[in-house]
Amino acid sequence: MNQKGRFLNLNVGINTTGYLPEAWRYRTGSSADITDPAYYRALTELAHTGLFDAAFLSDHPALMTEATGRPFHTLDPLMLTTHLAAQVPDIGFVATMSSTYNSPYNLARRTQSADILSGGRLIVNIVTSFNRDVAANFGNAPLPPRSERYARALEFMDVAKALWASWDRSREQAVPENRFWDASAARTIDHTGPYFSVRGPLNVPRGPQGYPVIAQAGASAGGIELAARHGEIIYCNILCRQAGIDFRARVAERARAAGRDPAGIRIVPGVVVILGATRQEAFRRHELYTGAGSEDGLIARFIKEHGFAPDTFNADAILDPKHFLPPSDRLQALGMGLGLYDLLTHEKLTARQVVRRSAGHHRLLLGTPEDVADGLIDLWQDGTVDGYTLQPPRAPDDIVEFIQKVIPILQDRGVYRRRYENSTVRDRYGLPYPSASDTAGAYA
């Protein structure tokens, strides 16, 4: 238990071959796995043996067709998690869905259905989509600017919450003998706003969690506003303690400004773990799994990615954080770029050091199982983070290794569960239940 009296929360990513695009060369399995239901069932059963809070599926509704890449987003996350929840007990599921390319009624209905079908195990990760390939699958309008996407997302979630509360069977009064139900337990929401007009009520009643737990990932100003207003589990890039403390403070300040108690917000950043019998072995595997091949390769990639001049670059000089501040019109998710900037603001690091601190924009923990357990506990013990979303470079291999080697250490140190004790993910995360009397007005 940490100072808040809670266990370390751990989700685990189960997209296709694992998180790092080049690491499939070192994984067990075939390319057919990525669209094979049996593969995802095996990953989920594996995650269940590791007592993870939830299996996490990120998403873009588009196929990236680089010949040298590998598909990372294929089967629809909500369909796949519904299939898996029917077969594997206890574990929760994070399904990523776009507020830009769905309608609130359909999304509210499908997710509430999935939460009921899974017995209260759904976490919906709301993203606004930042990708031109996605936009091209949904009409010929260009991708809306970030500010508009987030304004729409805020209203979208207001509508979704009102719909989720609109048919509450706990409001049912005694039903006369000749009646099937008390229809007054269902109420229209009559929402009219800049982006949506939705009458309601939803035709699916409140579920076991009130509504599904809401996850959220953005770190731009709009993303933080969405997190503050609606996010319960924040999936973000936190590369060092002070960045985590600052991030939580920013979200909490915005939450209080919106009249919300920030105690109902969990910070669960991504983390990439690469284990070795020794630290040197973990370093070597890092070089391989990233496709860089060597430390020089990692540095060369860093130089190219950040636009430095290769001839004059000194890998052992302290980096200037200003060079890493992402432009606000950047198309990629803004939060992905901010992590490195924040890290370099708080710690004086060289390129040789920094390439070992993050992978795929997330915190990188390299070393022996003890090193990794120490690293996970470090930022959690004092409440900087509430847990992590483990992004295994290779699936299933790095999930297997983590469960075999790191989970027992976390259990021995008393920071991680030894069995599933609650039935909903809301309980397991210690998140408050929305009040049964909540209505549209309470959210707006």
Add this chain to the structure above:
Amino acid sequence: MNQKGRFLNLNVGINTTGYLPEAWRYRTGSSADITDPAYYRALTELAHTGLFDAAFLSDHPALMTEATGRPFHTLDPLMLTTHLAAQVPDIGFVATMSSTYNSPYNLARRTQSADILSGGRLIVNIVTSFNRDVAANFGNAPLPPRSERYARALEFMDVAKALWASWDRSREQAVPENRFWDASAARTIDHTGPYFSVRGPLNVPRGPQGYPVIAQAGASAGGIELAARHGEIIYCNILCRQAGIDFRARVAERARAAGRDPAGIRIVPGVVVILGATRQEAFRRHELYTGAGSEDGLIARFIKEHGFAPDTFNADAILDPKHFLPPSDRLQALGMGLGLYDLLTHEKLTARQVVRRSAGHHRLLLGTPEDVADGLIDLWQDGTVDGYTLQPPRAPDDIVEFIQKVIPILQDRGVYRRRYENSTVRDRYGLPYPSASDTAGAYA
């Protein structure tokens, strides 16, 4: 086997309390059933013992809140069927989805995911939605007129089929050692039309059925065009033989005009079965389950529904079909009204007779198990219909009775399977598989 060498195909409706709104008073179970996953699992396991082709879920994305009614559409059909398919083998599932209130990319992706997850057991029932309550949940635009809804639906299905074929792993060539996949197996569709612009490719590959079997229900001119172009299983209102023969001829003529072989179309109308130890008992149960209470009650309801003058109406006079031709601007699904008109065109019937010929707009079969088996076989034997979608007045009770009393007769007469023999619903319906080389152009 019938003259086409096929078994009688049977689907069974599993919406909430059963098909007839008033019949819940005579059913086993509680009102909590209608949103309880365990209830739907029990219904599906029951249907599996009856060797049904598929469990059928109709849908409107809106809650009807009449105090005297009962909800008929709650949990999202595609979510619910995905949950059920993960738990019950063999049986197929018909999930109803709106082409008016979904986007082609999302629908194509979700349904192809569900078809892969179920191992080729998905039938997608495409409807255009005809209900103002639904429209109010998706913006403040009025419901589009029928002609526009069907024009959109035709293009919607062209896009969906192009997307379903856009990533075909059978097109993969030998993959060089350092590559994960042959990305050229995925191709953009670059669709631009009056309603949709979609680039593709879909990020879910072709599934075990090529694409999900497509069901369709409309009987207006637009509905028949959609059936002819895209429908594989047609769910419709056929109250007598000649109406069925005419309907099939109309669909076949339009199919040929569109360059499609009508041999790939199955007519599977709805049927309501009410059993009794005697024909009189079945009549009595009909009066109860409809809520009419008596034959006079059935006739009184008929008089009111069709706008006759109660004082002068003669229940034993032959009815004039012209009185029953639905206005083309009628808001309700047009096909629902045409069935009665067609019946009265082909048979001279009184009100007292006709109230026993349909229920909930579908063909009504009343009598002993032998009577019902005779009635089912009658229109199937000569190929007028390919099977039926059984709509039980009460669920689970009338499904139980049908399986116990009618299925054995159908088996003894050699017209119905004794075990599940194929793994996909496409095989079980004898429907052709879309060619692996199909592309957008082949469908457009």
